[in-house]
Amino acid sequence: MFSGRLIFRIFFAVLLGIIVSACVDTEPEAELSAEAIVVGAGISGLSAAVEMGRAGVNVLVLDRNSVMGGHAVMAGGFAVVDTPIQNKLGFQDTPELAYQDWMDWTEDGDPGWTRYYAENSRRMIYDWVEEMGAEWVRVASGWENSIPRFHYTDRGALGVVLALFRTALELPNITFRWNESVESLVVSEGRVTGAVTRNLRTSHEETLSARYVVLATGGFAGNLDRVRANWSPDLPEPGRLLIGSSVHATGSGHDLAVQAGAALTKMNRHYIYNNGIVDPRDPAGTLSITGGNEDSLWVNAQGQRFTNETGRDKRILVDFLEQNPATYWAVFDESARDTFAMRGREWVNNPMDGHSVLDNPDITHKAPTLETLASMAGISGQALRASVQRFNELVESGVDEDFGRFSSQADAPPKIQQPPFYALQFFPMTRKSMGGIAIDTKGHALSEAGEVVSGLYAVGEANGSAGINGKHGMDGMFLGPSVVTGRVA
Ligand SMILES: Cc1cc2nc3c(=O)[nH]c(=O)nc-3n(C[C@H](O)[C@H](O)[C@H](O)COP(=O)(O)OP(=O)(O)OC[C@H]3O[C@@H](n4cnc5c(N)ncnc54)[C@H](O)[C@@H]3O)c2cc1C
Known part of the structure; x- marks a missing residue:
């Protein structure tokens, strides 16, 4: 019935499958705390969790805060290209026009991520969260944009956070734990395999295991020492500098990434x-x-x-x-x-x-x-x-x-x-960090040598919003990349 060559191919495919699963499944499924741990329940962590949750992945989201949303609960709008709201007002937007506007303004925005964002923001942000119940109501202009692109829902970014959180709660394979601070990552044979957490209310410590860890820990604009230590050489350093973000934005995820072998990049870029x-x-x-x-x-x-x-x-x-x-x-x-x-x-x-x-x-x-x-x-x-x-x-x-x-x-x-x-x-x-954990186009954390740190991803402001803002920040270009890099990872 089967030719010898076909039997050989089937045998080879089965053998390959065994080898691959042996390499990836370093731990049997039942012993893992979750397939993926997401550190941070801000907008980037929620986006990553929903994307994975919908794909059937078993996700555990940890946040040291007692509520979801991170900075996005106090934020405004998203940069999006070619939307019904723009069209209704008579603006014909294109990814090419947006790409040119943004590269001109930022001076050295990451070209790959900027192009990807310009081409996909409508699909990956606007349509995605609208389908979850967020309602886009208006678009505003800004210096960096030749036509208005700064989109708001009826409740600012909170409208998007609520849509994402509601969706996450409906997925039984996503679990949240609050007041859980990730203190270190577990690295085994060069691969990140889990996280050590401490509950900020009970001080209970626990080692959790997972196949993937996603750092969605935000930027470090709430950490003045760190901002000053990485001050931009292009700007005079002020004597008095205030904090305009949450005090939780310490850059703890940056330390976790470095501990696991990842590199930090463009740390002297701040909005x-x-x-x-x-x-x-x-x-x-x-x-x-x-x-x-x-x-x-x-x-x-x-x-x-x-x-x-x-x-x-x-x-x-x-x-x-x-x-x-x-x-x-x-x-x-x-x-x-x-x-x-x-x-x-x-x-x-x-x-x-x-x-x-x-x-x-x-x-x-x-x-x-x-x-x-x-x-x-x-x-x-x-x-x-x-x-x-x-x-x-x-x-x-x-x-x-x-x-x-x-x-x-x-x-x-x-x-x-x-x-x-x-x-x-x-x-x-x-206000915002424009540099952070080095990533590739899939959101993997990268080492100084540019190699993937196995099992580790960085999303949102933790990765400096993918370097899209270059030297000069843009309206809506922190929330937007948080969603996009969260989904990509
Ligand atoms: C007042 C204000 C207004 C803004 N307005 C806009 C705007 O209009 N448009 C725009 O694009 N951007 C805006 N931004 C920026 C934008 O809100 C952020 O860039 C974005 O929300 C970042 O999302 P994130 O998920 O990457 O990180 P965050 O929102 O910072 O979330 C990180 C989460 O990780 C948790 N965490 C951190 N470390 C740990 C740890 N070790 N263990 C466990 N949990 C941890 C934190 O508690 C937090 O909940 C604004 C920022 C501020 C402060």
Whole structure:
């Protein structure tokens, strides 16, 4: 019935199968804690878990926090290419256009991941989470995009987190454990085979085994020592730097990866924001809240204007960090009080409700004259008056000859002239990490020699959002790559 050659082929295929499974299944299935352990239940960990869970993989998700979502619960939107919302507004987007825009802005974004993202963001993010119940409602523009690409659901990124989490809960092969901190990885014969965890409430320690470990531990923007130790050589380092991300973003996953033999890459790439306000609730004075007023004039500690306040953020950051010290006061008058908007989770539904900040004398100075205002802020009254006078002259002329902020009367902000006057002090703040654990195109962690660290993957901000942001961060290009790299891995 069978030819000798066919019998030989069947025998060979069976033998190969035995050899392959012997290599991969280093431990019998029953003895594994899970096939895959995902460390971190932020948006990248949830994406990886759902993708694996739907493929039938038995997944255990560990998070040292007691709730899901990581930073995404306080975040906004996603960069996506060629969507129904864009089309409805008359914008015809293409992956090629997006790729060019992003490579131009970032200067050295990872070309492979940028192209992959441009070609797949619609399918891998927008359509995927919409099918799980997330509702996309609007798209916004940004400096890096020649057409609007910054997409929001009706609840910001929380809408996506909830859709993912709900889907994960419906899959019986995905288990979550909260308050579980992964303290080290188990490495056996060059392969990552598990993780050692410690429960932060009970201090119970446990060694878990798995075939794959996915690090979805986020960035390190909450770790000022680490940010400073990896400061970008292209930028002056500020004396005071605030934290604009969660304190959980310590880079613990980076340490785990290094311990298992992985390399870190582009660690000196950070998305530093220029609008950190000291959070009065933090006794240490390192945490920040953020907001701003498009009508304000910014002056440095010498009372002088130094930048185009509404210009490109990457340009503003350089101008800002070049000030000595790196701080500025946003100065505006009573007529602009109502255009002051707060950003972030607490104000997401009511950004204009910044009155708690404007009426707090610990944060905002308020005075009937510019001289009093300057003395409250500790800057020269003469210099402040001269800067405001010059600003008002430029507004009246309709052309900002000094910094190019406006070129017509229609674009010019109102003059600063109606007391009381306000001065709100800003510092640079960390927000997102753009470098991290080195990965290949499949999300495997890589060693210094560029070799795959067997059994280990890194997704989301832990891998520096796949290097797509290059030297300059982009709107929606942290959440988006978290979903995409999570699914790819
Ligand atoms: C205020 C704010 C607004 C933002 N807005 C936007 C936006 O509009 N668009 C955008 O694209 N990006 C935005 N970002 C960035 C974006 O939210 C993050 O890049 C993204 O959510 C990262 O997801 P992640 O899953 O990779 O990591 P994270 O969200 O940081 O999640 C990591 C998880 O891992 C857990 N963890 C860490 N270490 C361990 C350990 N050792 N053991 C167990 N668990 C561990 C943490 O508790 C956490 O839950 C914003 C960030 C902030 C702070």
